[in-house]
Amino acid sequence: MSKDLQRLEYLNTKIKSLPSSPGVYQYFNEDGKIIYIGKAKNLKKRVASYFTKQHDYGKTRVLVKKIAEIKHIVVDTEEDALLLENNLIKKYQPRYNILLKDDKSFPWIVVKNERFPRVFHTRNFIRDGSTYFGPYTSVGIVRTMLDLFKQLYPLRTCKHNLSKENVEQGKFKVCLEYHIGNCKGPCIDEYSEEIYNEHIASIKEILKGNISSVLKFMKDIMMDYASELEFEKAEEVKNKIQLLESHQSKSTIVNPKLSNLDVFSVIEDEKAGYVNFMRVVNGSVIQSHTMEFKKRLEETKQDILVSAISEMQSRLTVLSREILVPFKPEIELKNSMFLIPKIGDKKKLLDLSERNVKYYRLDKLKQQSIIKKEPREERILKVMQSDLRLKELPRHIECFDNSNIQGTNPVAACVVFKNGKPSKKDYRHFNIKTVEGPNDFASMEEVVYRRYKRLSDEGDELPQLVVIDGGKGQLGSAVRILRELDLIDKIAVIGIAKRLEEIFYPGDPIPLYLDKNSESLKIIQHLRNEAHRFGITFHRQKRSINFIKSDLENIPGIGQKTIEQLMIKFKSLNNIKASTIENLEAVIGKDKAKKVYSWYNSSK
Incomplete structure (x- = not known):
């Protein structure tokens, strides 16, 4: 029996023993290296299809020929399989899996789980009871939001443990932020914890996209100040309201009644697939991110969309209850449902997402075109x-x-x-x-x-x-x-x-x-x-030639023509001096060779 038939017989035995449960399968080559990871609603049926179907794509045929071992992991649901597959692909990066090209760590805004919570940006998601908002696709957006909060609320930035005991014992001194008015001094018990927590609650609402409730709360405060004739304080709150309204007007793009929606759109070409993800809260797009997936086995739009859903779910931990998509993905999620909008504001959102992903792809193609058409030399010349x-x-x-x-x-x-x-x-x-x-x-x-x-x-x-x-x-x-x-x-x-x-x-x-x-x-x-x-x-x-000429001109009976012949042949004065009389004779004849040789060797 040939080695390939033995391999197929062994793999067929492995397939028969696979369960008909959801899970993840791994293909190994003969060197024991993982070359492909996949998920399945039915492990036995999915893995068997690789060996029973006639594959149209060359890469898939090559993959099947290289499979030497199959291993699997059983999970409870197809959704669990999706998440496990995503994590394993990131860990092992198998050669034949679809590859997410942009796998950088995204920034979050965190509200720390502590007394007088700090609000800052981080790239590390730590499950310590703190509240995380994001991830955001641009650190610029994060800084803009933090600047907004800084203008609206006097939050602390120090890392002190502001427990009641520490504050009452007077363990802390105020810092520069206190002196310039950016912090109200919770470290020295000069700031009400209740008011501080109200500010934190407003910040959380803004980060969730619920700006209208914060605006209503602030307008009530403004009117209270005005009724008590505290016009300076009322003016201060009014300025903050205007700042928030400006932020809201820039972020609201559709019907404000639309709440808690996620949107996915997908396009592809021969080499890659592109997926745009948007999160919408109260008509505001609070997140937008486009992913590029490099194709390995001529994956379809369906494969690319499922990979993108898996990726965003792993990053966000949970997707919205309602997810807008251009077609029904072959995956079921526990707490979410897919909707394919045909008309109305939801269709406008899907169209917006599609425009984003198309612009992203066109921009990529332009960059590649510029790189191809304009080599480094051309660019440098333009700079010059x-x-x-x-x-x-x-x-x-x-x-x-x-x-x-x-x-x-x-x-x-x-x-x-x-x-x-x-x-x-x-x-x-x-x-x-x-x-x-x-x-x-x-x-x-x-x-x-x-x-x-x-x-x-x-x-x-x-x-x-x-x-x-x-x-x-x-x-x-x-x-x-x-x-x-x-x-x-x-x-x-x-x-x-x-x-x-x-x-x-x-x-x-x-x-x-x-x-x-x-x-x-x-x-x-x-x-x-x-x-x-x-x-x-x-x-x-x-200088060397002139030196040689001047030295040779001192030899009686040696003229310019002989000097040129010697220079052409021997190149340097040292070579002429070291030459044998036979070599000199071959260039300038016996008589002149004897004169040159005797001139430099008479002392010997």
């Missing part, structure tokens, strides 16, 4: 164009540097960058021909003239940007030549000074200082350093 105020994208940049020591062996270098990267085949060396002594300005004029006169005469591509290594003087020399060649309007030119990395522009006395971490400055520095390195290397080579 913006930073340096260039008319054109600097695809072709050239940088010049002079190199001489006390005026000896003066040379210059031109390095070329194309699309932000060195194009070494286009680098050029220049021997300074018309300048005597150390004159960087005149040397710059010569090399710029020779470079761009030749490019213009031969009709070659001109750079969009020329960088001059030096300050205003060298830049002025390059500008004079470009103006003389009638190229000043065709080529942008800047200078970079080493000391403070200042960028100089023609005719502008005030330099530009780029951020030291900017990509534009890094490319300009790279250009400058390359030009310096390339120029110094050439300068050293030239």
Whole structure:
């Protein structure tokens, strides 16, 4: 019997022993690694379907061929199976399971279970009796809500244990928050616990979306103050009412009579599924979150929706009594019912959710398109164009540097960058021909003239940007030549000074200082350093050649032509000195070889 038949016979025995109960099944490969986790209303029926059905999708066929072991966990209900499957997938992340791409920890607002409760944001859900609201999809929303509470109510922020005993014993001192009026001093028994708890109750109602009851309560307080002629206090409460009404007007988008609804909508493409979740309380969307699921086995919309419901239930611990969906999901929840709205405000809510998920997907596709169409080099060039105020994208940049020591062996270098990267085949060396002594300005004029006169005469591509290594003087020399060649309007030119990395522009006395971490400055520095390195290397080579020439010229009977032959063959004076007479003869003949050899070896 073949190994594959043995595997199938073994798995068939395992399937027959499976119960017909709800549960979770796990597939393992021959290495003992979990490759797939699934849930089922009927474990035996669901697992058997993998081996009895003809699968249309290649990935599912591959999965079945890799199954070497099956294990299962029995639970009471299909809903329990859904939650267990979600938790196991997160823990083991099997290769063939649908993958929730965004699995970050979301922020909550917590009202701590303590005397004089604190209200703050957290990402850790701890079952300590505190009341948690959320999770919220944006920490910005959380901060906005906390800022609102700070303006409405003087809550404490300290972490002291404000038990009656501790407060009565005077264990605490007031802090800065007390002195600036943000806290009323419960730590020193100056704030009524009853009033504080009323504020906490109002905060909980606001977080639940029940703003109308809080508004009514505050309006009653305002009228009481006004009737007692305490107009300043009434005005203070009025300002808080206006703040709350502003918050309510921004959050209420449908009929305020709609209460405690959850909404799911789903769309898909070939590679992923997208699900938007919204929670609505009193006509206000208090939560909205879109999830992206990466497909592993060509999952259907049904699979994606069920995964999203499972995910949100695990995060929220409980879903609303009524859940609006575009189609009936193949899952039953104990305390919730699914509704597919066709008309009215509930249909508007489902449409809103669908718009959200479509916008999310379009935004994702745009980002991917931008990434595909605009590689890193293109983006950097656009940043350079913006930073340096260039008319054109600097695809072709050239940088010049002079190199001489006390005026000896003066040379210059031109390095070329194309699309932000060195194009070494286009680098050029220049021997300074018309300048005597150390004159960087005149040397710059010569090399710029020779470079761009030749490019213009031969009709070659001109750079969009020329960088001059030096300050205003060298830049002025390059500008004079470009103006003389009638190229000043065709080529942008800047200078970079080493000391403070200042960028100089023609005719502008005030330099530009780029951020030291900017990509534009890094490319300009790279250009400058390359030009310096390339120029110094050439300068050293030239000095070495001149040294060899001068030394060989001292040998009687050795002329310029013989010296050139030796330099081409041996490259350095040390190589010539170390050469055998036979090697010298092969290059310059017996007679001259004898003279050179004797000159360097006479002492031996």
